Every structure is written in C-alpha cells, then in structure tokens.
Amino acid sequence: MRVLVTGGAGYIGSHTVLALLTDGHDVTVLDNFQNSSPTALKRVGELAGAPVPYLIADLSDAAATRKALVATAPDVVVHFAGLKSVGESTINPLRYFASNIGGTLNLLEAMEASGVRRLLFSSSATVYGAPRAVPVSEEEPLSATSPYGRTKLVIEQMLGDLAAADNRWSIGMLRYFNPVGAHPSGRLGEDPRGLPANLVPFVGQVAIGKLPFVRVFGSDYETPDGTGIRDFIHVLDLAEGHVAALDWIASKRGAHVWNLGTGRGYSVLEVLDAYSEAAGRDVPYRFAERRPGDVPSSFAETAKAERELNWKARRGLREMVEDHWRWQQLNPGGYEE
Numbered sequence: 118m119r120v121l122v123t124g125g126a127g128y129i130g131s132h133t134v135l136a137l138l139t140d141g142h143d144v145t146v147l148d149n150f151q152n153s154s155p156t157a158l159k160r161v162g163e164l165a166g167a168p169v170p171y172l173i174a175d176l177s178d179a180a181a182t183r184k185a186l187v188a189t190a191p192d193v194v195v196h197f198a199g200l201k202s203v204g205e206s207t208i209n210p211l212r213y214f215a216s217n218i219g220g221t222l223n224l225l226e227a228m229e230a231s232g233v234r235r236l237l238f239s240s241s242a243t244v245y246g247a248p249r250a251v252p253v254s255e256e257e258p259l260s261a262t263s264p265y266g267r268t269k270l271v272i273e274q275m276l277g278d279l280a281a282a283d284n285r286w287s288i289g290m291l292r293y294f295n296p297v298g299a300h301p302s303g304r305l306g307e308d309p310r311g312l313p314a315n316l317v318p319f320v321g322q323v324a325i326g327k328l329p330f331v332r333v334f335g336s337d338y339e340t341p342d343g344t345g346i347r348d349f350i351h352v353l354d355l356a357e358g359h360v361a362a363l364d365w366i367a368s369k370r371g372a373h374v375w376n377l378g379t380g381r382g383y384s385v386l387e388v389l390d391a392y393s394e395a396a397g398r399d400v401p402y403r404f405a406e407r408r409p410g411d412v413p414s415s416f417a418e419t420a421k422a423e424r425e426l427n428w429k430a431r432r433g434l435r436e437m438v439e440d441h442w443r444w445q446q447l448n449p450g451g452y453e454e
C-alpha cells in the first residue's frame with residue numbers, strides 16, 4: 118500500500134517506517150522535525166536499501182497538510198506526529214491541545230477532503246488512567262490523568278465518532294504500553310531532547326556516564342519489590358504491530374482498538390538489573406519519592422491483538438536493554454553526529 122507516515126522521523130515512527138518498507142509498502146514521511154532529525158530517515162533509508170521520501174510539513178498548518186495528502190495520495194495514513202511529554206503537558210496544556218488535537222483534526226479534514234479514509238493512530242496506555250486491575254484489557258474504563266493523556270482520549274473519541282458517522286472510515290487505534298529498545302544495528306533509536314523523562318533512556322545515560330545516578334521513583338508500592346511495574350515492549354515488536362494492524366484496516370471498516378504490549382510487567386529494579394548486565398557495569402541508583410501521577414502497576418491484556426491482528430510481541434527485556442545499550446554506545450550524542 119501507499120502509506121503516509123506522520124511523525125515518521127521520530128522514535129517509533131522511524132522503526133515503523135523501516136518495518137513497512139521491509140514489508141513491501143510504499144512509504145512517504147511527513148514530519149516537521151521539531152522533535153527529530155532527518156538523520157533518522159537517512160539511516161532508515163540505508164537500512165532499507167533505498168532513500169525514504171519525506172515532506173517537511175506541520176500538521177498545525179491546515180493548508181500544508183491538505184497539500185501533503187493531495188501530493189502523496191496515500192491508501193492509508195499512519196499517524197505518529199504529536200507531542201508526548203506528560204510533564205510538559207501539565208505546564209503547557211494549550212500547546213498539547215493545539216498540537217495533538219488540532220493537528221489530528223487538520224489531518225482528518227485533509228484526509229476526508231482527498232477521500233483517504235484509512236488511519237492508524239498512536240494512542241497510549243495512558244488512556245486507562247489508573248487501571249483498576251492488571252492485565253489491562255481494551256474494555257477497561259478510560260480516563261485522563263494529564264493533559265497529554267486527555268489529548269489521546271479526546272482523539273480516540275473523535276475517531277470513534279467519525280467512524281460511527283461515516284462507515285467508509287477504517288480506523289485502528291493502537292494503545293502502546295512502554296516502548297523501549299532500539300534497532301539491533303545500533304543505527305536507530307530514541308533520541309530524547311534534554312533530560313530523558315522515561316526510565317530506559319535515563320538509565321542508558323547513567324550507564325554511559327552522562328548522568329550520575331538513576332532516581333527510582335517510589336520503593337513502597339504494593340509490588341513484589343516495591344517499585345513500579347510496567348509493560349516494556351521492544352520498539353521493533355511495536356513496529357511489527359503496525360504492519361499487522363495495517364493489514365486489518367485494509368480489509369475492515371469501523372474504528373477498532375488494540376493494546377500493543379507484551380502482557381508481562383517488569384519492575385524498575387528488574388530493568389536496572391537487566392541493564393547493568395547488558396552494559397557489564399553497575400548502574401548506580403537511589404530511591405526517591407514517588408513521581409506524582411504514576412500508577413503502581415500497568416501491563417497489557419494482549420489477547421485481542423493476538424486474535425485479531427495475529428500479532429504478538431516476541432522480544433524480551435534482555436533484548437530491549439541490549440539493543441538500547443548498543444544504540445547508547447554508538448550514538449552518545451543521539452543523531453547529532
């Protein structure tokens with residue numbers, strides 16, 4: 118299929134573009150590079166054996182977005198573009214509403230105008246708020262615990278309304294759990310700007326000596342070792358999940374939602390141990406206060422994706438941290454070589 122990938126230069130987008138190319142799709146990326154680098158796409162092209170075409174455009178610009186849809190005439194849009202910092206969203210919610218909700222609205226209008234009605238959307242396990250029970254199934258009640266989370270929730274609702282109003286739409290909403298890891302070549306990975314907010318990128322920077330120690334947020338949760346538990350999923354598994362979901366929406370209509378996780382949780386201390394082993398050195402850490410808004414434990418019920426998409430995450434924690442460590446060592450400054 119001809120696929121337009123918004124945010125395709127970003128962390129999950131770049132790995133997914135490579136997976137789509139490997140699966141034989143014809144891919145164009147749309148990105149404004151506000152949180153990414155063209156180098157990522159250059160490297161995807163090297164790994165795929167052909168350059169990746171891309172358009173520099175901002176989804177906040179309705180005219181540019183319409184133009185991109187007309188120019189590329191895709192069969193389907195895979196929509197990653199957006200802002201993703203929970204903390205920043207609590208400080209500047211309007212930026213998040215404008216960028217994530219406004220950008221998606223512009224994209225949907227441009228798609229509608231050009232008759233493109235197939236979409237895969239990057240949602241998040243954050244839409245479960247504080248889950249009542251784990252594993253978390255797609256049927257759990259939804260809530261927002263941050264402005265960022267609210268943008269994902271609102272967009273999911275918009276997409277549901279759209280599919281209900283017009284049965285020509287075919288929409289997949291993928292609720293990612295905690296994506297980590299990197300391409301095993303060490304050429305693609307996550308390149309956070311400034312201080313990493315997420316656990317694994319932070320641990321990587323401590324392991325390589327850029328930061329002194331990891332703060333483990335909370336040691337008194339009701340979990341076996343007292344630290345938080347999350348469903349870390351290798352970014353390559355996540356990328357393959359998109360390829361599988363694309364096959365589904367190519368042949369089905371309506372709005373559908375799937376969890377993309379492994380179904381198993383690891384604690385913060387287990388991640389630290391695994392990372393220390395992969396790096397061959399102890400990663401120093403200190404216990405700190407719980408981080409506001411964190412839930413004790415979150416991991417996915419994965420049966421629906423397995424059944425309907427015929428997809429299952431295959432890679433374990435060891436591969437996630439080994440691949441991250443390789444990326445970390447080979448690219449100490451991220452994509453800015």
Ligand code: NAD
Nearest residue numbers: 124127128129149150151152153175176198199201239241
């Ligand atoms: P990322 O920041 O690496 O990638 C997002 C990409 O979108 C970047 O290349 C950025 O430049 C681009 N972009 C942002 N706003 C844009 C705009 N207005 N117009 C055009 N391009 C724009 O983030 P990621 O980790 O790859 O996440 C991708 C998607 O998955 C996001 O929607 C995010 O909310 C969602 N998600 C991420 C995680 C995670 O932990 N990484 C978890 C759940 C969901």
Ligand code: WQD
Nearest residue numbers: 203241243295314315316319332333334345347385408411
């Ligand atoms: C994981 C665990 C922390 C950093 C976030 C978003 C979520 C989704 C994925 C986008 C928690 C602990 C972390 C550190 C620590 N993103 N931790 N020290 O919070 O599960 O999910 O990213 O949709 O919406 O909220 O991921 O990697 O930040 O934290 O102890 O320096 O690691 O307390 O238990 P989180 P995370």
